[in-house]
Amino acid sequence: MTQPRRTLTDAERFDWLRLIRTENVGPITFHRLLDQYGSARAALDALPELAKRGGRTKPLRVASKAEVEREFAANQRIGARLLCACEPDYPEPLAAVDDAPPVVSVLGHAHLLRRRAVALVGARNASLNGKKFAEQIARDLGEAGFLVVSGLARGIDTAAHAGALGTGTAAVVAGGIDVVYPPENDRLYRDIVQQGVVVAESAIGTQPQARHFPRRNRLISGLSLGVLVVEAALRSGSLITARMALEQGREVMAVPGSPLDPRCQGTNNLIKEGASLVALADDVIRALENLSPPAVREPQGDLFAAPRPSEPAESELEAARAVVLENLGHTPVAIDELVRGCQLSAPVVLTVVLELELAGRVQRQPGNQVNLI
């Protein structure tokens, strides 16, 4: 996100939503398009040609105006706000993330997102003790002024939200802002809407799918100064959140547990690897107190007025396409490695990758990696 922070007009917000809802446009591609074309509007205009150059034969399915209008209306109906990544109300720690969601839907008390936030995550099949601990430390952290962020899942998440309900908690959901998952947390969801805040990246009405959860986890860590993992087995999804926190430069903390309990193996391993051990709320407060909040890199001057970075010439791109394709495989490769491997300039490689992605031939992976589909 290198857009200057400002409130968008309704028309601009409409274009942002339309661009991110377009086929093959993920957050990284979205931000790159915005950097390249200066506005979502200009990017939308350029899309069909870009996809064609990437080798797409049938036209790219750009989100229709009607669809986007329906999404706006549906959000409005339930009182949810759509916030774009460059807007002042969009949480800054999240905007600082490379693949920040261009648009999020927010329901409830959006102002809570301005607080210093800490994520509490952990096992769905948590132990009684784990849940008790999570609820207590969430309460303590809430009372210490933190917004407690979690994912509305069973187990630790539920306990964390419950503990911080009175002081302020944010639930980041994997599906649409109006879709409660798991259904048994319907009551908690409604309580959070009343007293806290719910955040979603998926379009309203979306039923959550398996693939949504890891993407959702990057929002949980992205909203927060640090992530505290309370209980986690070796393959727990919470460890994905911890890894994302690490990639986002956030603090990773973990609660220790008996090595005989498989639900503590993940957390103990995190501590072995350098996560801060947390036994009390004070440990979290101390770990976070000297951190400066993650900040968005503000662009130099006004990008809207400044000339866009010029697009590489078609002749240059023409020659580059074969080289980039040759250097790509089904195993993900880091973008900078790809640039080095191609022995071409970064803007040329990035533009070719963008074309290929829009054409549906290349996929982004976490850690700024790409692979052929």
Added chain:
Amino acid sequence: MTQPRRTLTDAERFDWLRLIRTENVGPITFHRLLDQYGSARAALDALPELAKRGGRTKPLRVASKAEVEREFAANQRIGARLLCACEPDYPEPLAAVDDAPPVVSVLGHAHLLRRRAVALVGARNASLNGKKFAEQIARDLGEAGFLVVSGLARGIDTAAHAGALGTGTAAVVAGGIDVVYPPENDRLYRDIVQQGVVVAESAIGTQPQARHFPRRNRLISGLSLGVLVVEAALRSGSLITARMALEQGREVMAVPGSPLDPRCQGTNNLIKEGASLVALADDVIRALENLSPPAVREPQGDLFAAPRPSEPAESELEAARAVVLENLGHTPVAIDELVRGCQLSAPVVLTVVLELELAGRVQRQPGNQVNLI
């Protein structure tokens, strides 16, 4: 311990034992006397005059020959060996400790003390899980070739010895080598004598007193490359062993546990403060594998032949005594601070402290500190 390593004659060993069994002679003072006078014999001769100079009015109670003969005979009767700190069979990691016991009594398979050793210690009122964990990891470490050292106490110690009984375990007792404490561990004690090794610093027949336990703990860590604390509350004696390990430059390791269990607060705190988190025997093996065994600083040349460091002149000492006493108080002070505070040379201050100690007016404390009694 800066004596050259060699097997002593029976007469020399007799003098060593007699010197360390003498009133007001602790290990530090013992080693200093040996450095100063070259042999235990010469030190014994110098003692009465030193104590008198320190201000003692009634004569110093030097251990009688008869007492020392009885101690030798009693050890021999049960098959225990007396090892002096400079002898080749005395465990080298222990000899490397500043306040290494000048003489230890060893019963059972003394050769086990040549193995790389790891101490396992923890709560006496350990949880079932804690004991299960200790027994299993002791077995694993034993099978990996380590000697498992512990203190024959209830709880974690008992479990550790039991787990490593088949491969080799060392019990360091606080009282005499023949005194089983707690009595309920009589069977385990006899098993260890048969299959492992028992080590004691106190004279044979000594009933353990509260003050013996912290001193015993320094042997547990001193014999080992590292100390693993399995379960420990905030004021557990195991934390003393961990602190001693740290002072001795040994690895400190701890097993994590639920913050809700008070028996894990001590271990969790150790991890917070930098101890290695141990969940598996492999974690211990990895933490210890690259450590070079603690080594005794060998003296330059043959100290027995070389001239002794000359004793400061009486005129110098005379003036120094008042200054040292003035700088000492009832609060322990580090020896080097004392030297700086007195603005006198180190040999002068050390000699005065030695005199005062023998006179019973000054007490040594852990961490090379002294205070007035």
